[in-house]
Amino acid sequence: MGANTPGSRCLSRREFTLASAGGLSVGLAGCIGSGSGDTGSNDSDGRVAVASFFTFYDFARKVADETPVTVENLVPTGLHGHGWDPDPSITRDIVDADAFINVGPEFQPWADRAIQTVRDDGANTHMINAREGIELLDLVDTVGDEEAVESGKDPHFWLDPGLAKRSVDNIVDGLSEIAPEHESAFATNADSVNSELDDLDTEWEAIFEAAERDVVFLAAHNAFEYIGQRYGATIQPLVTNLAANDDVRPADMRRAQDTIAGHDIRNIGAAVFEPRRPAQQLRDETDVEAYYPVTPYAGITEAWADHGWGYFEIAREINMPTFEIVLDAAEPDPDFDAEWRNFE
Structure with missing residues (x-):
């Protein structure tokens, strides 16, 4: 996404699509002028992060609280985020987003496929791996030897509040990449989330x-x-x-x-x-x-x-x-x- 010109804000592809569908006249650059009631022209306005899993959507929305960054959960209410197989529109949402919060490879096959599509498409969606740097349990520790997968790992680390804190820090790092001017707010909010995880x-x-x-x-x-x-x-x-x-x-x-x-x-x-x-x-x-x-x-x-x-x-x-x-x-x-x- 390019830099904003003074007094205007450039739309993300998601916003451009919605604006066009709603009949709003926009130029080829996808920018709209800021109205007199606009509170500022910083370039994070309208930034959207989408999440593949409820837990990390919830952490991310708390981290982004009171900033212009919007966090959306891709998994519909009532569905389990692990075994879900979405339609192609979800991949388009990821391509259109500024960031995609995911649980790392080999956990949600649909998310892995979407990440590959983003790369093939040349989109600028920033990938936020919530489990980056987290040491997972071996499957041999969670099931009988006869059922362990060679070199397999158990991905459900977020049930451990101590490990969940690391995912919150990963989310802060990721959101700071798409909205660096709000890094301090993200960090402050994350301190509150991590304190509650300690509780x-x-x-x-x-x-x-x-x-x-x-x-x-x-x-x-x-x-x-x-x-x-x-x-x-x-x-x-x-x-x-x-x-x-x-x-x-x-x-x-x-x-x-x-x-x-x-x-x-x-x-x-x-x-x-x-x-x-x-x-x-x-x-x-x-x-x-x-x-x-x-x-x-x-x-x-x-x-x-x-x-x-x-x-x-x-x-x-x-x-x-x-x-x-x-x-x-x-x-x-x-x-x-x-x-x-x-x-x-």
Whole structure:
């Protein structure tokens, strides 16, 4: 994008397309004159960053708060950002954006393809890899040896608040590339986000310290090992695959039943964005009495969106109450129990 001329602002390709569709007359340069009510002519006005994953969209919008940079979540409400396969319009949104916040290679195949398209197109979209410089767990640490992928890694680092802080710093660096004059504001906002991640870490520690058991079972895909590793517990998933697919095998159910019986488990977690049938089956066929919600912050429901919830609210309103229950760390909150016990 070129430099602005005094008293004008150049439109990004996204803005140019929207302006043209709305009937606004624009010149070939895609610039509009600034009105008398314009608050300034700095060249970051209208900058747009798009995100491939809810967690990093949420962090980025907090980092960009009260700056002219807009952050948009590409994954529609109600969908899980891992296994989603979008239509080509999403790639066009990325090409048109000033920055694309992603989770690094080999996690979201559609995002990898979009990044390649951006490169092939010669677009100036700046790539922000939220996991840059973060050391991931080996898959051999999260699944049995027979299911480990050679040289594979577990990408779900953001569930660890300490590692999530590094992603916030990566986002600051990336947004500063597209709007350097707001670097100080980004850094200040990031300090607040990282401070809240520290608070969240302390709250998680308190839950695990109060736990009466150190083995829990989740009727979910293999996304929570970072929680187990950080706080010293064994978290057994129903599906050992890393993607949230409907691929529960009879062997998975047998292993789940053995784990539940072997550890006298009465309450389990169930993934919000995955089929509930396996959790219901375990409730019906084992000594499990109830299942409660968990989510790896990969998406957001309509209700959560209406509440304005982000990573921190979902942690405190969904994941933490469930882990208190499945760890026998506390009695269920009556309101939470009424809403979420054996949820449909």
